[in-house]
Amino acid sequence: MNVGVVTFPGSNCDADFRRAIDRVEGLRAVALWHKDTDLSGVDAVVLPGGFSYGDYLRCGAIARFSPMMQSVARFAAQGRPVLGVCNGFQILCEAHLLPGVLMQNRDLSFLCKDVTILVERTDTPWTRGLANKLVLPIAHGDGNWQADDETVKRIEGDGQVVFRYQSNPNGARNDVAGLCNAARNVVGLMPHPERAVDPLLGGTDGLGFLTSLVEVLA
Amino acid sequence: MKVRVFVGLKPGVLDPAGEAVKGGLHHLGYPDVASVRCGKFFDLDVADGPDAEARVAKMADQLLANPVIESFRVEVLP
Structure with a gap:
């Protein structure tokens, strides 16, 4: 099964992610x-993460309009699996694929x-088969998830909060560390699973994201 | 024509940068500053036309501001 990793100008976790997948x-x-617009027939x-387009205007705001993102939005609308990590999460929110x-x-x-x-x-x-608690690295300046009261109520009612911080590092509302869309196929989170796939580098809690995908796509 | 778009956080949305600036002003000897809100503006040079202001407002809504947390104001410059 093939997993596409999108590189934007300023992405810096794309190679790490490809290595984690492989x-x-x-x-x-x-x-x-x-x-490009061609998704090359990938399954997910x-x-x-990174700083697409230099984080100009707002994090993820410019990447949203890239040709590839138009294809990713259609892919997501078909219910296919999409994961955004850190800057990828920011892009998914700017693209309105996540709330x-x-x-x-x-604390700036x-x-x-x-x-x-x-x-x-x-x-x-x-997230299939993930443990109740994971230890993953964060590396961000803009991870403080916010939405209006109505949106928070809706997504809490709908169970769209996938991950919460045990101890809130950035001020995110309701301790949100990651979310999914209503259809559950699009997931975004600030922590970096691709940086936790080798015991030599401090842990392997990130591998579960990818083994989950293997199960689902099988 | 030249148009300026002001973008700022909606009331009630926490502004960490504004809070930091407020703290700085307090340290500088201005304890009476009760609140600071940071924003930004964009100067656009666009084609003249009766719908120019409305078009710029649409641009602001689609890209310059994120309506989830920000509001904007369009001003035609002399």
Whole structure:
């Protein structure tokens, strides 16, 4: 099964993600370029972290209009699996594929550390079989998820919060670390699963996202 | 024609940068500053026309502002 990883100008976790995908038996990473529109027949798409278009205007705001994102939006609308990590999560929110927006961290600092997140949903293609708690690294300046009261009420009622911080690092409303859409096929989160796939580098809690995909696509 | 678009956070949305600036002003000796809200503006040079202002408002809604957290105001410059 092929998993596409989109590279935007300024993406910097795309190579890490392709490597993480290729470590998992049954998955093969396919590099996708922001200017192309052809998804090359992939079975799932990942929007990696980084600083697409220099974070100009707002994080993810310009990437949303790239040719590849038009294809990704159609792919998502067909119910196919899409995962956005960090800047990828910001892009999904700007593209209205996920609700709300990622604002600057409450304390203004760039946060780079391991966090514990609680897994609330295992019925998405990316979270099947995940443990209740994961330790994953975060590395962001704008991870403070916000939405209006009405949206928060709707997504809490609908169970769209997939991950919550055990200890809120950035001021995100309701401790939201990651979300899914109503159809559950699009998932976004601030922590980096692709940076936790090797015991030498501090943990393997990120591998479950990809083994989940193998199960779902099989 | 030249048009300026002001973009700012909606009332009630926490503005971490504004809070930091407020703290700085307090440290500088202006304790009476009760609130600071940061925003930005865009100067656009667009084709003249009766619908120019409406078109710029649409641009602001689609890209310059994120309506989830921001509001905007369009001003035609002399």
